[in-house]
Amino acid sequence: MDIAPLARLSGIEKRFDGVLALADVNFDLRAGEVHALLGENGAGKSTLIKVLTGVYQPDAGVIEVGGRVTTFRNPAEAQTAGIVTIHQEIHLVPTLDAVANLHLGREPRLPWGLVDHRRMRREAAGMLARYGANVDLDRPVGELGVAVQQQIAIVRALSLGGRVLVMDEPTSALTHREVDHLLSITERLRADGIGIVYITHRLDEVFRLADRVTVLRDGRLVLTEPAAEMKRPRLVSAMLGRPVAAAAPRNQPMAGEAVTVLAARAIAREPRVTGASLEMAQGTILGLAGLQGSGRTELMRLLFGADRPTSGEVLLNGAPGPRSPVQALARGLAYLPEDRKADGIVPDLSVRENLSLILLPRLTRWGFISRSRERAEVARFMTQLGVKAASPETRIRDLSGGNQQKVLIARLLCTAPDALLLDDPMRGIDVGAKADIARLIADLAEKGMAVLLTSSELGEIAALCDRVTILRDGRTLGTLAGSDVTFAGLAEAIAADDPAEAA
Amino acid sequence: MTAAPASSPPFMGRLRALLRGREILLALAIVILLNAIFTSNFASWRNVEITLIQMVFVALVATGITLVIATGGIDLSVGAVMGLASVVAVALMPYGIIAMAAGCLGAGLAVGLFNGALIVGFGVQPLLVTLGSLIWVRGLAQYLSGGRKEYFEDAAMQFLGIGRVWGLPLQVIIAAIVVAVVALVVAHTVFGRRLVMVGGNPAAARLAGVPAGRTILAAYALCGLLAGLAGLFITARVGSSDPTNFGVLIELDAIAAAVVGGTVLAGGRARVVGTAVGALLLQLTTAAMIMNNVGFAVALVVKAALILCVVALQRRRV
Numbered sequence: 001m002d003i004a005p006l007a008r009l010s011g012i013e014k015r016f017d018g019v020l021a022l023a024d025v026n027f028d029l030r031a032g033e034v035h036a037l038l039g040e041n042g043a044g045k046s047t048l049i050k051v052l053t054g055v056y057q058p059d060a061g062v063i064e065v066g067g068r069v070t071t072f073r074n075p076a077e078a079q080t081a082g083i084v085t086i087h088q089e090i091h092l093v094p095t096l097d098a099v100a101n102l103h104l105g106r107e108p109r110l111p112w113g114l115v116d117h118r119r120m121r122r123e124a125a126g127m128l129a130r131y132g133a134n135v136d137l138d139r140p141v142g143e144l145g146v147a148v149q150q151q152i153a154i155v156r157a158l159s160l161g162g163r164v165l166v167m168d169e170p171t172s173a174l175t176h177r178e179v180d181h182l183l184s185i186t187e188r189l190r191a192d193g194i195g196i197v198y199i200t201h202r203l204d205e206v207f208r209l210a211d212r213v214t215v216l217r218d219g220r221l222v223l224t225e226p227a228a229e230m231k232r233p234r235l236v237s238a239m240l241g242r243p244v245a246a247a248a249p250r251n252q253p254m255a256g257e258a259v260t261v262l263a264a265r266a267i268a269r270e271p272r273v274t275g276a277s278l279e280m281a282q283g284t285i286l287g288l289a290g291l292q293g294s295g296r297t298e299l300m301r302l303l304f305g306a307d308r309p310t311s312g313e314v315l316l317n318g319a320p321g322p323r324s325p326v327q328a329l330a331r332g333l334a335y336l337p338e339d340r341k342a343d344g345i346v347p348d349l350s351v352r353e354n355l356s357l358i359l360l361p362r363l364t365r366w367g368f369i370s371r372s373r374e375r376a377e378v379a380r381f382m383t384q385l386g387v388k389a390a391s392p393e394t395r396i397r398d399l400s401g402g403n404q405q406k407v408l409i410a411r412l413l414c415t416a417p418d419a420l421l422l423d424d425p426m427r428g429i430d431v432g433a434k435a436d437i438a439r440l441i442a443d444l445a446e447k448g449m450a451v452l453l454t455s456s457e458l459g460e461i462a463a464l465c466d467r468v469t470i471l472r473d474g475r476t477l478g479t480l481a482g483s484d485v486t487f488a489g490l491a492e493a494i495a496a497d498d499p500a501e502a503a
Numbered sequence: 504m505t506a507a508p509a510s511s512p513p514f515m516g517r518l519r520a521l522l523r524g525r526e527i528l529l530a531l532a533i534v535i536l537l538n539a540i541f542t543s544n545f546a547s548w549r550n551v552e553i554t555l556i557q558m559v560f561v562a563l564v565a566t567g568i569t570l571v572i573a574t575g576g577i578d579l580s581v582g583a584v585m586g587l588a589s590v591v592a593v594a595l596m597p598y599g600i601i602a603m604a605a606g607c608l609g610a611g612l613a614v615g616l617f618n619g620a621l622i623v624g625f626g627v628q629p630l631l632v633t634l635g636s637l638i639w640v641r642g643l644a645q646y647l648s649g650g651r652k653e654y655f656e657d658a659a660m661q662f663l664g665i666g667r668v669w670g671l672p673l674q675v676i677i678a679a680i681v682v683a684v685v686a687l688v689v690a691h692t693v694f695g696r697r698l699v700m701v702g703g704n705p706a707a708a709r710l711a712g713v714p715a716g717r718t719i720l721a722a723y724a725l726c727g728l729l730a731g732l733a734g735l736f737i738t739a740r741v742g743s744s745d746p747t748n749f750g751v752l753i754e755l756d757a758i759a760a761a762v763v764g765g766t767v768l769a770g771g772r773a774r775v776v777g778t779a780v781g782a783l784l785l786q787l788t789t790a791a792m793i794m795n796n797v798g799f800a801v802a803l804v805v806k807a808a809l810i811l812c813v814v815a816l817q818r819r820r821v
Contacts (some may be wrong), residue, residue: 306710329712343710346703348771357700357711360693368691411711 004067005030006195007052007083007164012061014047021047022058022219029164029195034186036198036210036227038239040292040456042428044219045199049166052197053085054078082163086170090149094142098135098152099124102159127155131185147178151185158194165189166197171205172293175271183209201293202473203232203495215239232495233488239291240458240491258282261419261450262321262333264303267312272298274474275312280419280450285441287465288454289490295474296454297338300421303452304328304335316419329358334412338423338454340401344408347397351389352378354396355407359414381410386436402433409437419450427456438464458494462487470494527764527777530813531784538791545791555675558786560585560750562678562779563733565757565764566685567726569778572761573689574719575702575770576629580618580636581730581757584611585750587644588734592660593653593744600659607735608728614640615727619720637754644746654743664739674736681729686775695773698722702770759806760785763813784809 008028014021022044029035039045050056052063054072063070065081072078075085092101099117102124108116121137128135133151141149150170157165167186171179186209189196198210206213210227215238222238258281266275272295280286290296301307303314305322314321322328328335337343346354355378356363363373378392385406389399396404405425412420422441426434441464445451455461461468468485470477470493477496480489538545564581571578588607595606614636621632666673689695697718700708709715730750737749762768763784764777788809792802 304710325710326712326714335710337707337710342704343706346700346707346771348703349699353696353700357696357708357713360696364693367693369693369696371691 005064006066008062008064009048009052009058010062010064012048012051012058012063014051014056014058020219022051025061025216025219025221027052027214027221027224029197031163031195032190032193033211034190034196034198034209036200036206036213037216038200038206038213038235039216039222040239042218042456043216043239045216046168047219048216049085049168049197049199052078052164053083053166079160079162082161083166084157084160084162084164085166085168086150086153086157087168090146090153092141092149092153092156095140097139098128098137098141098144101141101152102127102156104156127159128152131155131158131188132181133185145178146173147175147182150174150182154185154189158189162194164195164197166199168199169201169293170198171200171202179205201291203235203291206235207232217241233491236291236458236491236495237487240456240494258284260315261317262303262452263315264299264321265313265315267299267302267309267314268474269298269302269307269310272474273302273309276302276471276474276476277312278452278469278476278479280452282418282450283445283448284466285445285451285453285464287461287468287485287490288452288471289458289461289468289494290454290471291494292456294471296471297423298474299471300335300338300423300452300454304333304421306335329415329417332416332418333421334358334415334417334419335421336408336412336423336425338427340404340408340428345396345404348395350393351382351387351396351399351407352392355381355392355410355414357411359411362415377414381414382407385410385413385440400430400433402429402436405429405433405437409440413444417449419452420444421452422454424454424456426460434460458490459487461485462490527780527784527813530763530809530816531780531787534784534787534791538787542791542794545794552672552675554783554786554790556672557790558782559674559678560733560737561753561756561760561786562782563681563729563736564750564753565760565778565782566682566775567729568754568757569761569764569766569773569775570685570689570698570722571629571726572758572766572768573698573702573770573773574722575705576622576719576722577633577758577768578615578618578723578726578730579630579633579754580614580640581726581733582750582753583637583640583644584614584727584730585734585737585753586746586748587614587640587647588731589738589744589749590644590648590746592735592738593655594647596655596657600657600663603660604735607731607738609731611727611729611731611734612724613727615724615730616720618727619723622723623716623720641746648744648746650746652743652745656742660739661742663736664742674740677736681732682775682779685725689773689775694718694721699771699773702772704771756782756785759810763810781813784813 005028010026012022012025025044025048027048037045047056051058054075054077063072070081093104099121103120108119110116125137133155135148135152136144141152154165170182174182186196200206207227212224213227213230213235214224215222217239260279260281262280264276264278266277268274276299278286288296302309305324305328308323316322316331316333322331322333352374356374359377360369363370382392387406387410388403396407409425425437438460441451441453453461453465462485465485467479467481468490469479472494480493544550568578568581588610591606591610592603595602618632618636621627622629663673668676689698697708697713700713701715701718705715734749738744760781761778764781765774766772766778785806788806789802792805793799
């Protein structure tokens with residue numbers, strides 16, 4: 001007999017401008033269960049959660065709460081039905097204390113209409129104590145730590161009648177001790193019969209806490225299984241995708257010792273990078289494999305000089321690493337950011353202006369940009385990368401994701417760099433553009449470029465890279481090379497319990 | 504309306520394509536047309552000249568503000584800078600017009616650098632920094648002058664104020680040159696391109712090696728410099744300093760001109776020529792109202808309505 005679920009989503013489909021974000025996804029949550037929801041960025045986790053909490057309305061599919069079919073027109077309706085989200089950035093009023101936050105909007109009144117402060121305080125203290133939250137009641141919550149604010153948010157959600165709690169990467173900003181405390185609070189919630197949807201990138205927490213695991217990838221359901229029967233490598237494989245039947249995998253053995261271009265020795269910048277070492281060599285593609293949240297992006301930013309490491313050293317062509325993006329670019333090191341929208345494109349400007357951004361100072365004569373040289377360079381690289389746009393004057397925001405990415409890669413390549421840091425260049429783009437970019441990366445390495453590549457598809461790394469450095473929780477665990485660079489080998493290494501196994 | 508439907512869509516389509524991003528020209532055409540019909544003596548050369556002379560200060564200040572707005576910032580201190588510049592100019596009177604001009608530009612530049620340094624170096628919000636400068640710069644001007652206007656008679660200053668070259672008012676010529684040069688710089692130099700990049704996506708600009716701090720600092724410095732120039736001009740034209748009244752509320756007219764001209768307050772776009780046209784549009788509207796005896800108070804309301812209409816037109820196509 002199945003226990004009747006608190007909430008059930010069946011056959012959920014959601015499109016944005018015709019692009020499929022969720023396709024036929026089923027998900028259910030039982031009372032007294034922690035259900036981990038996993039997947040890389042763009043897998044559809046947050047879309048699914050937003051359907052569950054009434055932020056989005058599904059294009060197809062059914063939402064049931066307590067066995068009854070319902071629709072949520074907005075988050076308020078979902079909240080009335082007992083479904084509450086604890087967001088990564090916590091929604092409390094920072095200038096008010098915990099007591100006021102817990103009662104916000106429904107303060108108890110004395111007979112003549114004044115707020116009953118004594119009762120508020122008594123009730124707040126009781127609620128917080130029940131879940132083991134240690135909170136200073138007299139200080140504005142903005143002055144309390146993230147962990148404490150989170151506890152207040154949870155207690156507030158429950159006091160509003162929450163039966164389903166969605167916890168969206170609740171531990172991403174917490175220290176080790178705070179994580180332990182949060183997990184014990186979560187266990188208490190489970191014992192009280194609350195259903196918890198737990199989104200995280202940390203496998204340790206999944207295995208410590210979750211009763212069941214659901215993995216999404218590319219908007220589709222990959223699996224839903226009891227956590228106890230789940231093996232780590234299988235989970236990693238499910239998240240990072242199956243081995244792609246890659247056209248012409250590379251992995252040729254290198255002829256002799258290649259020249260090191262960029263090296264990192266035990267660099268750290270807490271909390272996301274705790275000790276990373278790697279070596280990029282001329283004419284080779286080095287993969288950086290790890291789950292979302294393992295510190296891939298943060299590590300790349302350190303190598304590029306966008307952030308400064310607090311310890312360890314970076315060497316670029318034997319000299320101390322760049323202290324800023326300006327220096328990095330001047331010394332032949334270029335970086336493609338992971339988040340195309342936030343860190344890459346300048347949306348309202350044209351393809352031309354976006355492409356020539358870094359090259360611009362080299363296109364001037366007497367201080368003025370030479371339009372003819374700029375047009376020529378832009379045309380050359382648009383052709384070389386196969387950018388499909390109505391014209392170079394098209395606004396870049398009107399291009400498809402794949403074409404935007406090609407423009408951004410062209411922005412780097414037109415400066416003729418020696419080393420490229422590519423942070424998940426094939427994420428969220430169509431299959432054709434993916435193949436184009438993969439071929440381009442292989443070509444560049446062939447011509448002597450040193451490339452560092454991450455991907456949320458392990459298969460892409462396995463197919464393209466000569467060597468792969470494994471990254472977990474901000475720490476590099478070792479480097480695989482040659483015949484070890486396979487999908488299964490990488491999944492095994494990422495998932496390994498003990499760092500020593502991966503080395 | 505019974506216009507032939509067969510021929511009108513392609514024509515309208517072409518017209519719309521032509522006007523895309525230039526809605527302001529349409530508004531300008533309408534205002535000029537209405538004026539030509541309803542305002543007597545509107546279409547006279549004398550009237551054109553008066554209009555241009557009256558908009559010199561706003562045009563200069565608005566040109567600077569356009570640069571700042573392009574970076575996603577704002578500068579409220581420009582009017583106060585004009586007041587300070589007039590005091591500095593009068594103080595330097597004994598040393599000749601070159602010293603006076605240098606003093607005005609220097610004072611503007613200094614305030615601009617101060618604003619930029621606080622915004623870039625300490626990450627203070629532009630609105631707060633320049634609101635602060637609006638207050639202290641005005642205060643400094645009044646302190647230095649004891650709050651008094653100083654009248655003067657100086658041939659060179661008089662020429663700069665009301666003189667003519669090639670039959671045109673000198674100030675109009677200089678302002679036109681300034682607008683043209685700034686427009687050229689924005690469109691054709693690395694600095695100009697970086698300005699809009701920093702405003703359009705600061706994170707992307709930094710990662711692409713744009714020295715964002717220096718670019719923003721330069722925008723505020725230039726804005727201050729142009730406000731200093733406007734201060735020199737108004738002092739020359741009036742023939743006195745006025746620490747209390749010069750440039751009061753001009754920042755709002757300047758911001759309105761920039762926005763009407765197509766520069767977006769969120770940053771990422773700089774339309775220098777658009778700003779000048781915007782200033783012209785606002786000036787014409789006010790002038791027309793007053794010449795038709797509508798009264799200044801009503802003119803303000805109509806001006807506001809015009810601003811909102813043009814901005815609404817621009818918003819629709821985003």
